[in-house]
Amino acid sequence: MSANPVRALSRLTGAGGLGRPALLSAVSVILLGLLAPSWSVATLILIYAMAALGCNLLLGYTGLLSVGQSVYFGLGGYLAAITATRWGLQLSSALIVSAVLCAVVAAFIGAFAIRRLGIYFVMITFAFAETAHFLAFVFQDYTGGENGLGGVPAASFGGFGQSFFIAKPGPTFFYMAAVLFVLLFVVLQRFVDSPVGAVLVAIRENESRAEAMGYSIKAYKLLVFMVSGAVTGIAGCLYVFFVGSASVAAIESDMAITIVIITVLGGIRSLYGSFLGAVVYVALDTYLSDLWPYWQMLLGIALIGIVLFFKGGIHGVVLAFFNLVRHLLSRRSSDPADHPNEGASVDVSR
Amino acid sequence: MSAVDVTYEAPVILAAESLSKWFGSFGALDSVDLSVTRGSLHAVIGPNGAGKTTLFNVLTGQLRPSSGRVLFNGEPIEKLPVHRRAHLGMARSFQITSAYPELPVRENVRLAAQAVDCKVRRSVLRAAGHYEEPLAVTRDVLQKSGLSGFAETQAGNLSHGLSRRLEIAMALASRPQLLLLDEPLSGMGVDDIAGMEKFLRSLVPEHTVLLVEHNMPVTLAIADRITVLESGKVLTEGSPREVADNAQVREAYLGRGHV
Amino acid sequence: MSSDLLLAQLINGVGTGLIYFLLAVGLTLIFGVRDFVNFAHGAFFVLGALLSWTLLEHGMSFWIALVVAPLVIGLAGFVMEPLLIRRFYNVDPAFQIVGTIGLTLVIQEVATMIWGPANRSTQPPKSLQGLVDLGVVSYPTYRLFIMGVAVVVGIALWWLIERSRFGASLRAGAEDRDMASCLGVNTGMLFAITFAIGVGLAALGGVLAAPTRGLNTGSSSEVLGIAFVIIVVGGMGSFLGAFVGALVIGVAQSLTITFAPAYGSVVIYIAMIVVLLVKSDGLFGKVTRVR
Numbered sequence: 073m074s075a076n077p078v079r080a081l082s083r084l085t086g087a088g089g090l091g092r093p094a095l096l097s098a099v100s101v102i103l104l105g106l107l108a109p110s111w112s113v114a115t116l117i118l119i120y121a122m123a124a125l126g127c128n129l130l131l132g133y134t135g136l137l138s139v140g141q142s143v144y145f146g147l148g149g150y151l152a153a154i155t156a157t158r159w160g161l162q163l164s165s166a167l168i169v170s171a172v173l174c175a176v177v178a179a180f181i182g183a184f185a186i187r188r189l190g191i192y193f194v195m196i197t198f199a200f201a202e203t204a205h206f207l208a209f210v211f212q213d214y215t216g217g218e219n220g221l222g223g224v225p226a227a228s229f230g231g232f233g234q235s236f237f238i239a240k241p242g243p244t245f246f247y248m249a250a251v252l253f254v255l256l257f258v259v260l261q262r263f264v265d266s267p268v269g270a271v272l273v274a275i276r277e278n279e280s281r282a283e284a285m286g287y288s289i290k291a292y293k294l295l296v297f298m299v300s301g302a303v304t305g306i307a308g309c310l311y312v313f314f315v316g317s318a319s320v321a322a323i324e325s326d327m328a329i330t331i332v333i334i335t336v337l338g339g340i341r342s343l344y345g346s347f348l349g350a351v352v353y354v355a356l357d358t359y360l361s362d363l364w365p366y367w368q369m370l371l372g373i374a375l376i377g378i379v380l381f382f383k384g385g386i387h388g389v390v391l392a393f394f395n396l397v398r399h400l401l402s403r404r405s406s407d408p409a410d411h412p413n414e415g416a417s418v419d420v421s422r
Numbered sequence: 423m424s425a426v427d428v429t430y431e432a433p434v435i436l437a438a439e440s441l442s443k444w445f446g447s448f449g450a451l452d453s454v455d456l457s458v459t460r461g462s463l464h465a466v467i468g469p470n471g472a473g474k475t476t477l478f479n480v481l482t483g484q485l486r487p488s489s490g491r492v493l494f495n496g497e498p499i500e501k502l503p504v505h506r507r508a509h510l511g512m513a514r515s516f517q518i519t520s521a522y523p524e525l526p527v528r529e530n531v532r533l534a535a536q537a538v539d540c541k542v543r544r545s546v547l548r549a550a551g552h553y554e555e556p557l558a559v560t561r562d563v564l565q566k567s568g569l570s571g572f573a574e575t576q577a578g579n580l581s582h583g584l585s586r587r588l589e590i591a592m593a594l595a596s597r598p599q600l601l602l603l604d605e606p607l608s609g610m611g612v613d614d615i616a617g618m619e620k621f622l623r624s625l626v627p628e629h630t631v632l633l634v635e636h637n638m639p640v641t642l643a644i645a646d647r648i649t650v651l652e653s654g655k656v657l658t659e660g661s662p663r664e665v666a667d668n669a670q671v672r673e674a675y676l677g678r679g680h681v
Numbered sequence: 682m683s684s685d686l687l688l689a690q691l692i693n694g695v696g697t698g699l700i701y702f703l704l705a706v707g708l709t710l711i712f713g714v715r716d717f718v719n720f721a722h723g724a725f726f727v728l729g730a731l732l733s734w735t736l737l738e739h740g741m742s743f744w745i746a747l748v749v750a751p752l753v754i755g756l757a758g759f760v761m762e763p764l765l766i767r768r769f770y771n772v773d774p775a776f777q778i779v780g781t782i783g784l785t786l787v788i789q790e791v792a793t794m795i796w797g798p799a800n801r802s803t804q805p806p807k808s809l810q811g812l813v814d815l816g817v818v819s820y821p822t823y824r825l826f827i828m829g830v831a832v833v834v835g836i837a838l839w840w841l842i843e844r845s846r847f848g849a850s851l852r853a854g855a856e857d858r859d860m861a862s863c864l865g866v867n868t869g870m871l872f873a874i875t876f877a878i879g880v881g882l883a884a885l886g887g888v889l890a891a892p893t894r895g896l897n898t899g900s901s902s903e904v905l906g907i908a909f910v911i912i913v914v915g916g917m918g919s920f921l922g923a924f925v926g927a928l929v930i931g932v933a934q935s936l937t938i939t940f941a942p943a944y945g946s947v948v949i950y951i952a953m954i955v956v957l958l959v960k961s962d963g964l965f966g967k968v969t970r971v972r
Contacts, residue, residue: 199950199954366794
């Protein structure tokens with residue numbers, strides 16, 4: 073392509089470019105680091121956001137509801153603990169192991185689930201979540217059963233037997249998680265903006281049309297299922313390094329429901345929604361639960377409200393608010409050219 | 423890999439041999455034979471309940487026949503999964519517009535063009551807009567369909583007539599040899615029909631067109647050959663003139679006593 | 682392994698299956714009529730149990746509570762349907778699930794506010810305590826009672842759906858809403874009643890189950906899992922499917938607990954996966970709804 077720097081810059085910063093998601097996620101993590109009341113809250117938010125990103129790829133972009141993401145969150149965690157304690161693997165390798173193995177497991181589960189539609193798909197993901205929970209007890213030697221696996225060493229980066237960066241829980245871990253999050257966010261945004269991402273949306277909106285056009289529905293669904301598993305697995309891996317131990321709670325179906333709640337709460341039509349959902353959920357869980365033990369009721373009401381009225385979740389509400397402000401501001405100016413059509417133009421790259 | 427990679431150009435591009443389809447004890451199709459010549463515009467008509475939709479669904483792969491074969495360029499395809507057909511060179515449109523209403527017209531067509539581009543449709547490394555080939559095909563198709571001026575319009579905001587054109591444009595985007603059109607004129611108003619007639623006629627002989635239709639005057643005007651179905655069987659087949667003069671056809675449509 | 686023991690376990694399995702049927706039939710009824718996936722179903726089961734506990738604590742007789750609690754919950758459902766549930770019908774199934782998860786959270790928290798988080802269990806009435814000698818094996822009277830209730834309810838429901846005018850309207854409404862409405866069926870009332878019956882049945886299951894095990898406000902997800910497995914196995918929307926599916930799952934679980942107790946809780950999910958492999962819409966799936 074042309075070496076024109078102006079064109080390159082506009083490609084970078086325009087829709088589909090890497091500039092916007094990089095900027096958005098970078099600014100978000102910086103603000104998070106500055107405003108969050110503790111490093112551990114901030115880190116937890118990032119971890120949950122990553123888990124929700126995996127769920128969002130399936131639900132928001134492909135229209136598939138998986139209440140079984142706990143399989144990968146838990147598996148990624150167990151893999152982290154096992155590889156770190158038994159083989160002394162560093163975080164970078166643990167992440168890769170988690171991602172790859174979770175993708176493989178997702179392929180297996182996906183082979184069962186993908187062929188069904190609607191509620192049957194959901195139930196299969198749920199059934200496998202319960203089965204995975206059960207298996208965690210069957211393989212107690214590896215998972216530590218009820219007690220889990222403790223003694224996970226601090227996350228380190230390096231190679232060839234050397235570690236040149238150690239991230240202990242605290243600011244260094246957060247910085248590391250932040251970098252990881254930005255990378256993941258940019259990569260996934262590119263995935264969503266890519267031709268494959270466009271096909272996923274086409275499948276969600278009208279599966280038979282997509283099929284008639286020539287897309288193999290099964291292949292694409294399986295692909296996104298595997299990517300989603302890998303991403304949630306990465307989140308689970310990071311979580312175990314963060315907490316220092318792997319527990320069976322991560323692989324319970326309640327975790328899967330929590331991930332779905334975060335995903336929907338934040339907004340399923342945009343990747344950034346997953347970040348927002350994590351922020352709100354962790355904030356509520358950390359602060360509201362002390363004040364009012366029945367805070368989950370608010371969560372329930374929020375979910376009902378989102379499903380019925382604000383399908384775009386928190387992200388949708390924020391976006392609508394900004395659009396409203398923009399609309400009002402431009403009405404103030406003498407230019408009557410503001411068309412009601414404005415909000416309707418669709419950015420495919422979202 | 424484009425769809426027009428054909429080395430064997432048979433004169434009969436699509437053939438149905440003794441196609442039958444049973445739903446329980448109901449015979450929707452009974453030993454239907456069909457032969458579509460390359461480069462022609464072939465219409466399938468018949469009164470309600472004649473089996474046109476069933477035949478169409480078997481030809482496009484939505485249904486498997488109970489017996490019989492469907493041959494595309496001589497190759498049996500009746501068991502071929504739906505998503506493989508666009509790659510062979512068969513593309514279909516839908517009777518009820520199935521474009522993506524929230525996407526612009528350009529993106530609708532681009533998605534269809536991308537589907538048969540093996541390199542692009544697997545790509546996760548670049549944004550969709552980066553790839554020039556599907557965009558070029560899109561521009562070309564939009565121009566041929568008369569939709570260039572509406573490229574950025576949301577498909578859901580198109581008038582009915584234009585959305586029927588979009589249906590066909592999406593089928594064209596896969597560069598097919600054969601277009602299977604399901605009631606392309608359905609619901610169209612008088613103003614749009616003339617334009618659509620011209621558009622459909624412009625598709626041959628570069629493509630072959632098989633269409634199912636209810637609109638008799640237009641079908642008689644544009645078709646090269648017409649197959650008439652009644653109660654799941656082929657009543658007759660011939661040129662428009664032959665079919666129009668056929669007493670049995672009139673009887674099938676209007677009932678006895680009207681001939 | 683003696684055949685007596687095997688027989689006892691089979692009876693147990695059938696008994697469990699019948700209780701599961703009671704759980705699941707309300708869910709499949711609601712789905713069959715309106716394609717509505719009610720993930721809050723388990724919450725109504727728990728509500729029924731907790732309400733019966735309160736009634737019994739206040740001195741009400743078991744027999745009266747058995748009728749009153751489900752009626753109250755059913756009434757609540759009857760009111761809830763037009764106010765809230767109706768709005769979910771046109772929503773994507775995935776969203777229906779998420780929305781009803783939200784509803785479950787709300788119900789759970791309200792229940793915890795009222796009853797607290799502790800386990801509650803009740804006692805079966807004196808007349809139903811003890812064992813019955815079936816010749817081959819002695820079986821708890823109360824469990825036989827539950828089985829009896831389930832059978833009676835099953836027959837009553839079957840009669841209601843297949844033989845009564847209400848059932849005819851119901852099946853018509855399930856087939857073609859608009860047409861039924863044109864024919865004079867008050868579809869709004871129909872759906873409200875159906876939902877009321879559905880959650881009332883769930884509550885009945887809760888009332889009956891309360892004496893056999895402790896229940897707390899967190900039990901709803903366990904119950905929900907079982908109910909959904911059954912209707913998926915049986916075929917969503919199929920009445921017969923709920924019955925057969927429940928028996929299959931009940932027996933499978935009972936036998937598994939005998940031979941491999943550790944797998945007792947997971948076998949239902951494995952069974953579901955296996956059934957779906959063989960028949961992708963469940964045993965009686967896709968036949969019709971509400972049959």
